[in-house]
Amino acid sequence: MSEQNKFMHLGIVENGKIYSLKGEHTEALRHYREGIRMCTQENAPEVFFQHYTQCVMESLELSGAHDEVISYCDKAIALLEGSIDKADFVKKNYVVALEKKAVQYLLKEDKAEATALFKKAQETIGRGKQPLTDELLNWLQRGYTVSKQQILTTQKKHKYFTVTKENLKPEMAIELPKVVLPI
8 A cells, every 4th residue: 555545544534524423423423433444544544543433433423323332332342341450441441431421321321221221331430530421410310301402412511522623623524435435
């Protein structure tokens, strides 16, 4: 692979972010998944795969595919569960997966499951370390009704999303040809 094409996946994923911010999640997912395929094929550093997977999860969540996000979180939790005492970054990733899973259940209006997951996340990391978890758990424990709009507003307040206008680099974006089908 030429040096020029080596990191093409960066531009393709960046274009996916543009689609995501416009609310065009099907097209964003097509770009993200191709970026993942490309970076995996070229054995790019793991950080790319992790970032692109986070982008996929956000588009799935925002498009209402909560069960798919829960499935991903279950896999991440199972993978990390035995190692959370070994390193702080592992514990943080574990808690982020618990929080993301809890948010999906809250969006599905399963308050009992969301509450249990938020409690587990808070117990694992401690109060004040995961502000979104702390705030949503507090609301649930007080018996508040939490709308989808309130969840979204709170997510933005606590910088839950990776794909934001502030993090976008449109000058890097590369359009994926329409012939490339989603994975």
